[in-house]
Structures are given as structure tokens and as C-alpha cells.
Amino acid sequence: MMNTSKNSNNILVIENLTKIYHSKDGETLAIKDLNLNIKEGEFVAIVGPSGCGKSTLLSILCNLENKSAGNIAFPKKDLKLGYMLQEDTLFPWLTILDNSLLGLKVQKKLTKENEDKVIKLLEDYGLKDFIKKYPKNLSGGMRQRVALIRTLATDPDILLLDEAFSALDYQTRLAVSDDVWKIIKKEGKTTIMITHDIAEALTMADRVIVLTSRPSKVKKIYDIEMDDKTTPINNRKCKDFNKYYDMIWKDIDIHV
Amino acid sequence: MYSNEHKEYLKKRKKRKFLIILTQLLILIIFIVGWELLAKYEIINTFISSSPSKIISTIISLYKQGNLFKHIWITIYETLISFGLGTLIGIVIATILWWNNFIYKVVDPYLTVINSLPKVALGPIIIIFFGANMNSIIIMALLISVIVTIITVYNGFNETDQNKINLLKSFKASKWQIYKMVILPSSYPTIISSLKINISMSLIGIIMGEFLVSKEGIGYLIMYGSQVFNLNLVMSGIIILMLVSIIMYKVVSYIEKILIKHD
Numbered sequence: 001m002m003n004t005s006k007n008s009n010n011i012l013v014i015e016n017l018t019k020i021y022h023s024k025d026g027e028t029l030a031i032k033d034l035n036l037n038i039k040e041g042e043f044v045a046i047v048g049p050s051g052c053g054k055s056t057l058l059s060i061l062c063n064l065e066n067k068s069a070g071n072i073a074f075p076k077k078d079l080k081l082g083y084m085l086q087e088d089t090l091f092p093w094l095t096i097l098d099n100s101l102l103g104l105k106v107q108k109k110l111t112k113e114n115e116d117k118v119i120k121l122l123e124d125y126g127l128k129d130f131i132k133k134y135p136k137n138l139s140g141g142m143r144q145r146v147a148l149i150r151t152l153a154t155d156p157d158i159l160l161l162d163e164a165f166s167a168l169d170y171q172t173r174l175a176v177s178d179d180v181w182k183i184i185k186k187e188g189k190t191t192i193m194i195t196h197d198i199a200e201a202l203t204m205a206d207r208v209i210v211l212t213s214r215p216s217k218v219k220k221i222y223d224i225e226m227d228d229k230t231t232p233i234n235n236r237k238c239k240d241f242n243k244y245y246d247m248i249w250k251d252i253d254i255h256v
Numbered sequence: 257m258y259s260n261e262h263k264e265y266l267k268k269r270k271k272r273k274f275l276i277i278l279t280q281l282l283i284l285i286i287f288i289v290g291w292e293l294l295a296k297y298e299i300i301n302t303f304i305s306s307s308p309s310k311i312i313s314t315i316i317s318l319y320k321q322g323n324l325f326k327h328i329w330i331t332i333y334e335t336l337i338s339f340g341l342g343t344l345i346g347i348v349i350a351t352i353l354w355w356n357n358f359i360y361k362v363v364d365p366y367l368t369v370i371n372s373l374p375k376v377a378l379g380p381i382i383i384i385f386f387g388a389n390m391n392s393i394i395i396m397a398l399l400i401s402v403i404v405t406i407i408t409v410y411n412g413f414n415e416t417d418q419n420k421i422n423l424l425k426s427f428k429a430s431k432w433q434i435y436k437m438v439i440l441p442s443s444y445p446t447i448i449s450s451l452k453i454n455i456s457m458s459l460i461g462i463i464m465g466e467f468l469v470s471k472e473g474i475g476y477l478i479m480y481g482s483q484v485f486n487l488n489l490v491m492s493g494i495i496i497l498m499l500v501s502i503i504m505y506k507v508v509s510y511i512e513k514i515l516i517k518h519d
């Protein structure tokens with residue numbers, strides 16, 4: 001397993017990652033000896049039972065949490081990460097444009113050129129008329145698109161999506177995940193997406209990683225190969241969809 | 257264009273609102289006229305109950321002596337200073353407590369104790385420390401308003417959505433950036449609504465202070481009136497105070513309305 005880290009195609013190499021949470025009531029072993037490689041340009045979905053440590057993994061990658069042991073290597077230099085969460089994290093007191101520029105502002109990279117790029121993104125993805133509006137004027141789906149553009153604005157090398165669509169109702173969710181997938185493919189971003197929705201994972205991703213229940217490590221990896229694969233919504237009708245769905249379902253194996 | 261049913265609904269609403277205001281006015285008029293009549297026919301003792309006409313003539317004579325607006329102004333001035341300082345100091349201390357959780361944990365029990373202590377009990381000490389002057393009055397009012405502000409604003413800071421903070425952290429924001437870009441703006445409504453509490457708190461503190469030490473102000477008018485057993489003066493002071501407090505509250509509410517425009 002270790003020799004894969006030599007593979008120059010890897011944009012992220014995780015080795016024996018372990019995370020223990022400490023609180024006054026005791027400790028929680030969230031992740032134990034997790035190994036994972038992510039290749040440049042691929043779309044990876046991570047699924048696993050709820051509470052298994054998926055969010056923890058992303059938090060560690062983003063430096064929001066410290067790891068307890070193991071190694072995280074980004075073979076490329078100066079790699080930037082973009083993080084997108086489930087909750088609607090647009091700031092209600094900022095316009096759509098100012099929301100989209102937030103990351104650039106924080107990183108003190110707000111140039112005229114960058115601003116124009118963001119405006120172009122907003123226009124390209126159907127938000128032209130909302131640039132001066134506030135988040136409350138937008139539907140849930142539009143807000144998630146803005147959140148994605150806000151993340152893309154800082155030009156990250158890897159996108160991390162944590163249950164990015166879970167707060168949306170079913171129908172919006174299908175449409176938005178289709179949109180977001182197209183945007184990501186067009187911008188050519190390496191993506192790690194966390195979800196508890198098996199169908200979402202296998203219709204969007206090139207690879208699906210199944211985690212064990214807590215403490216999580218990698219249980220299985222599926223390369224999703226469907227001949228008639230197109231976009232996420234259409235992929236639900238692929239003939240191999242059910243095959244993958246059943247296999248992953250059994251892997252997650254939730255006892256009720 | 258609205259449907260007839262909707263017009264009917266709006267009409268009913270308007271009528272109801274009108275009736276409510278009318279009833280409120282009626283109660284006030286009956287109260288004032290009743291009071292005046294009871295006083296006039298000496299059914300109640302005007303020496304201890306005063307009467308509306310006497311209150312009005314007392315206020316007019318205060319005005320003629322050139323004292324009315326002086327007393328009102330002193331009270332408003334003191335209230336505004338304690339209100340301004342209380343808000344400012346409250347926000348600064350809340351910020352320090354948010355910035356450093358260790359300091360918060362250390363200070364927390366002291367804040368609780370000071371907050372639950374009726375501040376008027378500290379009056380005599382404040383007068384001994386700072387003298388029988390306007391400073392003591394303002395410090396007393398400040399003590400009342402600042403503690404409440406600290407607690408309200410700190411709680412507001414703490415209720416900030418952790419996801420928004422994490423988002424900024426994922427952009428590698430500094431603590432100052434997090435404070436400026438999310439903590440402060442998302443606590444804005446809390447801070448604004450604490451202004452309304454604060455103006456009332458400050459006025460309470462100022463009147464209390466004026467009772468204890470002052471030679472001027474509305475609180476002084478009421479206190480002096482009671483000492484010389486001039487109930488006309490006491491009642492006039494209360495009426496003026498009522499008007500002043502309503503006006504100040506309305507002004508702050510109006511400012512609040514302007515400041516919270518969107519969302």
C-alpha cells in the first residue's frame with residue numbers, strides 16, 4: 001500500500017491517519033490507521049455510517065482539527081484546499097457578490113482581475129441577476145451554487161464537500177448535485193465528497209470509498225465503471241447502478 | 257387589486273385597531289378627569305394625591321423659573337453618557353472575554369455575582385469613593401448597564417454559527433478576521449437590541465443616583481419634592497420622567513429600525 005505514494009499522479013496521500021477526540025467525559029477514537037490516495041483530477045466520494053468519522057477526516061485535511069497520528073502528504077507544493085459544507089453558510093448580511101468574494105478577501109487576494117473572474121463565474125452559472133441581491137432572495141439550490149463559487153473563487157486544487165446537498169429537499173438536491181458536478185468537471189477540480197447518500201456517491205464520483213463504522217478506516221474502494229455513464233441525474237438510469245448500489249449498501253451494513 | 261373579501265378583511269382590521277386606540281385614550285381621559293374631579297370636590301386629599309391641574313401649573317411654573325429644561329437636560333445628559341460608555345465598555349469587555357476563554361472562565365462567577373447584586377446597595381460606597389457629584393451618578397448607572405451589556409453581547413458572540421467560523425478558518429482567516437467578518441456582524445442584532453435594554457437601565461441608574469446625591473435632574477425634583485412634602489412637585493417629576501423615558505426609548509427603537517434594514 002505504501003508504494004502508491006511514489007505515484008507522481010497523487011495529489012493527496014494519507015497514511016495511517018488516526019484521530020482521537022478528548023473531552024472531560026473520556027476519549028473517542030474517531031479514525032484509526034486510515035490509508036487513502038487521491039489522484040489529481042479525480043472525483044472521489046466517501047460514504048460510511050453516520051458518526052463514523054467522515055467529517056472528522058475533512059476537518060483534519062482543512063486544519064480545523066489536529067490529527068493524533070499518521071501522515072498527510074500533498075506531493076504538489078503550495079496546495080490549496082476549498083471546503084464546502086452542508087449548512088447554508090452564506091452570510092445573510094452580505095450580497096451574493098460579497099459572499100462570493102469572501103475567501104479572496106480573507107486571503108487578501110481581492111484584485112480587480114479576481115473580482116471579474118468571480119463575476120464571470122456567477123454569470124456563467126445562472127446567478128447574473130442576483131449579484132447585488134442578498135441570500136434570502138435565493139432558493140436553496142442557488143445558495144449552494146453560490147457557496148461553490150465562493151469556494152472556487154480562491155482557486156483551490158482540491159475541493160472538499162461535506163454533505164453539501166443534505167440540507168436540500170430531494171428534487172432540488174438531484175438538480176443541484178447535477179449542476180455542481182458539471183461545474184466541477186468544467187473547472188477540472190480534484191474533488192473529495194462526503195455523503196451518506198449511496199446513490200449520490202456512485203452517480204457523481206469516479207471512485208467510491210466505503211468506510212467502516214467508528215473508528216473508521218477504508219473498508220472497500222469501488223471504481224465506478226458504467227458504460228452508459230453521463231451526468232449524475234442520468235446515471236441513476238444506468239444498468240449497473242443497482243449493482244453498485246446493492247454492493248455498497250451491503251458494505252455499509254447498518255443494523256437497525 | 258385585492259378581492260372584496262380581502263378589502264373586507266382589511267376594513268375589519270382597521271376598525272379593530274381604531275377601537276383599541278380609542279379605548280386606550282378613553283381610559284386615560286377617564287383617569288385624568290376622574291382624578292381632577294375627585295380632587296376638586298375634595299373627595300381625596302390633594303395634599304397627598306395632588307391633581308392634574310396642579311401638576312400642570314407646577315410644570316408651568318418650573319418652566320417660568322427657567323428650571324424645567326435644565327433638570328430634564330441634566331438627566332438626559334447623564335443618561336446618554338452612561339448609555340454610551342456602558343455600550344462601548346460592554347462590547348469591549350465582551351470582546352476580550354470572547355477572545356480569551358481562560359479570562360472568561362476566571363471572570364464568569366464574579367460577573368454572575370455582580371449581576372445579581374442590586375447595584376443600589378453600592379450607592380453609598382460609590383459616593384464615598386467618587387464624591388457627591390455627577391461622576392457618582394454616572395458610575396452608578398454605568399454599573400447597572402455595563403454588566404448586562406457584557407453578558408448579552410458575550411452570549412451573542414458565542415451563538416455565532418460554528419459552520420461560518422469553520423468556513424473562514426478553511427480560508428485560513430486570522431482570529432481578528434473571524435471577529436471582524438463573522439462574530440461582530442452576526443451579533444449585530446443582539447447588540448442593537450441590547451441598546452434598548454441599555455437605555456432603560458441607564459435611566460434607572462441615573463434616577464437612583466439622583467435620589468442619592470444630586471442637586472439637579474428629574475430624580476432630584478422628585479426627591480426634593482418628597483422631602484418638603486410638595487406632592488405636586490413629586491407628581492410633576494414622575495410625569496416628566498415618564499415622557500422623557502418614552503421619548504428616549506422611541507428614539508433608540510427608531511435607530512434600531514434604521515440599523516437593521518435587511519434580513
Ligand SMILES: Nc1ncnc2c1ncn2[C@@H]1O[C@H](COP(=O)(O)OP(=O)(O)O)[C@@H](O)[C@H]1O
Nearest residue numbers: 021023028030049050051052053054055056057
Ligand atoms: N469535537 C468533537 N469532540 C468529541 N467528539 C467528537 C467531536 N467531533 C466529532 N466527534 C465524534 O467523532 C465521531 C465522528 O464524528 P464525525 O466525523 O462528525 O462523523 P460523520 O461525519 O461520519 O457523521 C462521532 O462519534 C462524534 O461524536
Ligand SMILES: [Mg+2]
Nearest residue numbers: 054055056163
Ligand atoms: Mg458529518
